Amino acid sequence: MERDDNYWLRASRRRFLKGAGMTALGAAAIAAGACGGDSSSSSGGGKTPSAGGSPSSGGPKQTIPTLPEISLAPDMKSIMSGTPVKGGIFNPVLGGGIPDQYDPPRDAGYPGLQVAGGCLSNLIRARYPILGDLTIEPDLAEKWEQADNQTVVFHIRPNAKWQNVAPVNGRALVAQDIKNAFDYWRTPQPDYVMAPMFSMIDRIDVPDATTVKVHTSFPYAPLILNLADIWAKIIPQEQFQGDLAKQKPVGSGPFIFDHFTNGVEYVLKRNPDYYISGHPYLDEIHWHVFDATNPNLAPAAFKSKQTDAGGAATIPLALDLIKATPDANWGWRYGVLNPLMFNNSVGTFKDERLRQAVMYAIDPDAIIKIQWQGFGQPGQQIPLWYKDYRLADSELPKRDIAKAKQLLSAAGQPNLKVTDKTFQGGQLAFGTTQVQQALGEAGITMNIQQMQWADWRVNVYGAKGDFEMTMGGEFDYLSLDRQLYNSYHSKGAGNNRHVNDPQLDKMLDDARGIFDHAKSVTAYKAISKYITDHAINIALPNGTAPTGTQPWVKGWFTQWSAGALLEMNHLDEVWIAPH
Amino acid sequence: MSAYVLGRLASAFITILGTSFLVYTAVRFLPGSAVDVIASTSTVGGPHAKDKIRHDLGLDESLPVGYVHWLSDVGRGDFGKSLINGQPIGAYIKEGIPVSIELGLMSLFFGIVFGVPIGVISAVAQDSWLDIILRTLAILLLAVPGFLIATIVIVVSSRLWNWNPPITYIKLADDPIHNLGQFLLPAVILGFSSAAALMRFTRTAMLEVYRQDYVRTARAKGLSERVVVLRHAFRNAMVPILSVIGIFLAYIVGGTVIFEQIFQLPGVGRFLLSEVNTRDYPGVQAISLIFATVVVLVNLATDLSYTFVDPRVRY
Numbered sequence: 001m002e003r004d005d006n007y008w009l010r011a012s013r014r015r016f017l018k019g020a021g022m023t024a025l026g027a028a029a030i031a032a033g034a035c036g037g038d039s040s041s042s043s044g045g046g047k048t049p050s051a052g053g054s055p056s057s058g059g060p061k062q063t064i065p066t067l068p069e070i071s072l073a074p075d076m077k078s079i080m081s082g083t084p085v086k087g088g089i090f091n092p093v094l095g096g097g098i099p100d101q102y103d104p105p106r107d108a109g110y111p112g113l114q115v116a117g118g119c120l121s122n123l124i125r126a127r128y129p130i131l132g133d134l135t136i137e138p139d140l141a142e143k144w145e146q147a148d149n150q151t152v153v154f155h156i157r158p159n160a161k162w163q164n165v166a167p168v169n170g171r172a173l174v175a176q177d178i179k180n181a182f183d184y185w186r187t188p189q190p191d192y193v194m195a196p197m198f199s200m201i202d203r204i205d206v207p208d209a210t211t212v213k214v215h216t217s218f219p220y221a222p223l224i225l226n227l228a229d230i231w232a233k234i235i236p237q238e239q240f241q242g243d244l245a246k247q248k249p250v251g252s253g254p255f256i257f258d259h260f261t262n263g264v265e266y267v268l269k270r271n272p273d274y275y276i277s278g279h280p281y282l283d284e285i286h287w288h289v290f291d292a293t294n295p296n297l298a299p300a301a302f303k304s305k306q307t308d309a310g311g312a313a314t315i316p317l318a319l320d321l322i323k324a325t326p327d328a329n330w331g332w333r334y335g336v337l338n339p340l341m342f343n344n345s346v347g348t349f350k351d352e353r354l355r356q357a358v359m360y361a362i363d364p365d366a367i368i369k370i371q372w373q374g375f376g377q378p379g380q381q382i383p384l385w386y387k388d389y390r391l392a393d394s395e396l397p398k399r400d401i402a403k404a405k406q407l408l409s410a411a412g413q414p415n416l417k418v419t420d421k422t423f424q425g426g427q428l429a430f431g432t433t434q435v436q437q438a439l440g441e442a443g444i445t446m447n448i449q450q451m452q453w454a455d456w457r458v459n460v461y462g463a464k465g466d467f468e469m470t471m472g473g474e475f476d477y478l479s480l481d482r483q484l485y486n487s488y489h490s491k492g493a494g495n496n497r498h499v500n501d502p503q504l505d506k507m508l509d510d511a512r513g514i515f516d517h518a519k520s521v522t523a524y525k526a527i528s529k530y531i532t533d534h535a536i537n538i539a540l541p542n543g544t545a546p547t548g549t550q551p552w553v554k555g556w557f558t559q560w561s562a563g564a565l566l567e568m569n570h571l572d573e574v575w576i577a578p579h
Numbered sequence: 580m581s582a583y584v585l586g587r588l589a590s591a592f593i594t595i596l597g598t599s600f601l602v603y604t605a606v607r608f609l610p611g612s613a614v615d616v617i618a619s620t621s622t623v624g625g626p627h628a629k630d631k632i633r634h635d636l637g638l639d640e641s642l643p644v645g646y647v648h649w650l651s652d653v654g655r656g657d658f659g660k661s662l663i664n665g666q667p668i669g670a671y672i673k674e675g676i677p678v679s680i681e682l683g684l685m686s687l688f689f690g691i692v693f694g695v696p697i698g699v700i701s702a703v704a705q706d707s708w709l710d711i712i713l714r715t716l717a718i719l720l721l722a723v724p725g726f727l728i729a730t731i732v733i734v735v736s737s738r739l740w741n742w743n744p745p746i747t748y749i750k751l752a753d754d755p756i757h758n759l760g761q762f763l764l765p766a767v768i769l770g771f772s773s774a775a776a777l778m779r780f781t782r783t784a785m786l787e788v789y790r791q792d793y794v795r796t797a798r799a800k801g802l803s804e805r806v807v808v809l810r811h812a813f814r815n816a817m818v819p820i821l822s823v824i825g826i827f828l829a830y831i832v833g834g835t836v837i838f839e840q841i842f843q844l845p846g847v848g849r850f851l852l853s854e855v856n857t858r859d860y861p862g863v864q865a866i867s868l869i870f871a872t873v874v875v876l877v878n879l880a881t882d883l884s885y886t887f888v889d890p891r892v893r894y
Binding site: 097098100190191242243246247261262263264265286288289290291293294296297299300301303304305306307324 | 628665666671674675730733734736737738741742743745746747748840841843844845849850853856857
C-alpha cells in the first residue's frame with residue numbers, strides 16, 4: 001500500500017474530534033469495532049454469523065456500572081417490544097458540533113457522518129449492540145458470496161432506487177452505480193479516506209444490473225468490514241463533481257435531507273421510495289446541536305423531553321441525568337482508544353528498553369480513578385468492545401517501578417528526561433498528569449510542551465509524527481486492518497509513530513489474508529500482544545460514557561461503538577411509541 | 580448641523596474601513612501559518628489544498644491588492660464562501676441576522692424597561708432601604724456574568740421542573756408564541772445584565788440633575804413631584820443615559836454570541852462562534868465586520884439623537 005501522508009491528517013481530525021476532544025471534555029463517547037476476521041469473510045445473504053461467541057444483550061437497566069465490567073447494555077427487550085408505529089419525529093442530539101460536510105468517503109466529520117448516515121446507504125451494514133455480537137447484514141446488497149479468496153460477488157436489490165430529489169430524481173440504482181461508488185472511494189486524492197482501504201481492488205466486473213464482482217489483487221479478508229464502515233457510503237455519480245456531495249447528502253437511504261438551521265437543527269424527512277419494505281417508520285428526524293462548551297445544555301433538553309436520544313458529557317452530569325430520568329433506557333460504552341505514542345525510530349524511544357520502562361512506570365489505576373473518575377478500564381491495543389480480541393489480564397503489563405528502574409539503568413538512562421508534546425489544555429486530558437506523576441516515581445522526568453492545537457495536530461499527531469512521546473485519543477474503526485495496519489505497518493498510511501519492525505509488518509501482512517475467524521482472532525491477539533510487549537505503543541485506560549434514549553424510542557439503540565457510528569446505518573428501524 | 584453629521588459620517592466610514600482592514604489582515608498575522616491551521620481542520624482536499632485555501636483567503640495576492648478585492652466583494656454583498664463546506668457566507672448571514680436583531684432588540688428593550696425606571700426610583704428614594712436593595716441587586720447582576728446566570732437558570736429549571744426553553748427555532752412570523760417563548764428568557768437575562776449598569780448610570784445622572792437649580796425652581800413653583808421627576812429631572816438626565824444605551828447595544832451585540840449559543844438560537848453570533856471553532860476565516864471576517872459596522876452606526880445614531888432629546892444641543 002502506498003503511503004498517503006495526507007490520509008493521516010484527515011483520519012486524525014476525526015479521531016481527534018471524537019477522541020481527544022471528547023475525552024478532554026470527559027465525554028469519551030466513542031467506542032468502535034472492527035476485526036479483520038472471518039465473520040465478514042464468510043457469509044452470504046441475510047445475517048452474517050457473529051465474529052464473537054457469547055449471546056448478546058440484556059444487561060441490567062438503571063444500574064450504575066462498576067469495575068471491572070463497565071460497559072452495560074440497555075434493556076433491549078423493552079426497546080424492541082411492541083408493534084412498530086408509523087409516523088412521528090425523532091429528536092436525537094447531534095454529537096461533535098456542527099456538520100462541516102456530508103461526504104463520508106471524503107472524510108465528513110463526526111456530525112456530518114451522523115446526518116448523512118440516515119440519507120446514504122451502504123452496500124452492507126454492521127450491527128454491534130452493547131455487550132452483543134458483531135453481525136454484518138444486507139443493505140443495498142441483498143446478499144453476497146465470497147467466491148474465492150480474491151473475489152466477492154454482491155447482488156444488488158432489484159428495487160433499489162435513488163431518492164426522488166435532484167440530481168438523481170428517483171432513478172434506479174444499479175450495479176454500475178456501485179462500481180462507480182468504488183471508483184469514487186478509490187480516487188487517488190488525499191481526502192478520499194477510504195482509498196487505502198480499497199487500494200487492493202484489482203478490478204470490478206458488472207455482468208448485469210444487479211451483480212457486482214469485486215476482485216482483489218491478493219487475498220484480503222477485511223474487505224467486507226471495510227464496506228460496512230460508516231465511511232463506505234454509496235454516492236451517486238451525479239454528486240461526484242466538485243464538492244456537491246459535501247454540500248448535501250443525496251443517496252438512497254431511508255431519509256431525505258430536507259433543510260437545516262445552521263448550527264441548531266438538521267431535518268431529514270422520510271424517503272417514501274426506500275428499498276426496505278415498510279421502512280422507515282419515522283416521518284422525520286430532527287438532529288439538534290448543543291454547545292459542547294456548556295455540558296449542561298444537552299442533559300437539560302433530554303430531561304425536559306425535548307430530545308429523544310443523547311447523553312451527558314461528564315460523569316457527574318451523566319449520573320445525575322440517569323437518576324433524573326428513571327424511565328429512559330441507558331447503556332454505557334467505551335471511549336476511544338487512549339494511546340501513549342512513542343517515536344519508535346528516532347531519538348530516545350528507539351530503545352525498546354526505555355519504552356518498556358515507561359510502560360512499567362505508568363499507573364493505570366490512577367488514571368482510571370482520577371482522569372475517568374472511576375469509570376474507566378485498562379486499555380488494550382484493540383478496542384475493548386472487540387471482546388474476542390481482548391488479551392487476558394495476565395497478558396497485560398503490571399506496574400513495576402523496580403523493573404522500570406532496572407530497564408532505565410540497563411539502557412544507561414537512570415535519570416531519563418522526556419518531553420510529551422501536547423496541545424493547550426491537553427495536559428488535563430488522557431491521564432497526562434497521572435502519567436507524569438507515575439514516571440516521576442520511577443525517576444523519569446516528563447516535561448510537557450504545550451503547542452498550538454493545530455500545530456500539534458498537523459506536526460505531532462499527523463503523519464509527520466514530530467514527537468518523542470505524545471498522548472491523544474485515537475479513533476477506533478470497524479476494521480482492525482484499518483486500525484492496526486495503518487498505524488503500525490511501516491507502510492501504513494497513519495504510521496505517525498514511525499514504526500519500522502519487519503516482524504510486525506509480516507504479522508500485519510499475514511493477518512490481512514486470514515479468512516477463518518478463530519485464526520484471525522489468534523493472529524490479531526498476537527499482534528496486540530507484540531505491540532504491548534515491545535511497548536511500541538502504550539494503551540492507556542479507556543474512559544466510558546453513557547448513552548440514553550427516551551422510553552418511547554423503540555426498535556433502535558446506539559451501538560457499542562460510538563466512533564464507528566453503526567447505529568446511523570439502522571435509523572430506518574426507529575419508531576416512536578405513542579406517549 | 581449638516582457639517583457635523585457629515586463629519587461624523589466620515590469618521591464612521593473611516594472607522595469601518597479601518598476595522599475591515601484589521602479584520603482582513605488578522606488572518607495573515609495569526610501565529611504560525613493560517614493556511615496550515617485551516618488545512619488541518621477543513622476538508623479542502625487534494626494536492627493543491629493549501630494553494631486553494633491561500634487563494635480563497637486572498638493570500639496569494641499582495642496585501643493591498645487582496646484587501647481591495649475582498650472589500651469590493653464585500654461592498655457588493657459577496658462575503659465569499661465557506662472554506663469548510665463551500666456554501667456562501669452571505670446565505671448564513673441572511674438567515675442569522677433576523678435572529679440576532681430580534682434577540683438584540685428584545686434584550687435592549689428589557690434592559691431599558693428594567694434599568695431606567697429602577698435607576699430613577701433609586702435616585703428618587705436615595706439612601707432609603709429600597710435604594711440600598713436596588714443598588715445591591717444591580718451590583719450583583721454586574722458582578723455575575725450573564726452566561727453564568729443563563730446556565731444557572733437552565734440547570735435549576737431543568738432540575739426542579741424538568742423544564743427547558745424550546746430548542747427548535749421557529750420564525751416570529753410563523754409562530755409568534757413559540758418564537759417569543761424561545762427568545763424571552765435569553766432576552767430577559769441578557770437585558771438584565773445591561774439593566775444593572777443602566778440602572779447605576781441612570782441613578783447617578785438623576786442625582787446629578789436633582790441638584791440643579793431648575794429642579795429646585797420647579798419644586799418651588801409647586802409642581803407635583805411626578806412632574807418634577809419626569810419632565811424636569813429625567814428629561815435632562817436622558818442625554819448621558821442615551822449615550823450609555825448606545826454603548827450597551829455594542830455590549831448586547833457581543834452578548835448575543837454567547838446567548839445564541841446557550842439558547843440554541845441560530846443567529847450570526849452563534850455562526851461566528853462556529854466559524855471561529857472551525858477556523859473558517861471568511862465567515863469570521865464577515866461577521867466581525869458586520870458587528871463592527873453595527874456598533875459604529877449605533878453610536879452614530881446615538882450621537883445624532885441628542886438633538887431630539889435635548890433642544891439645547893445644536894450641531
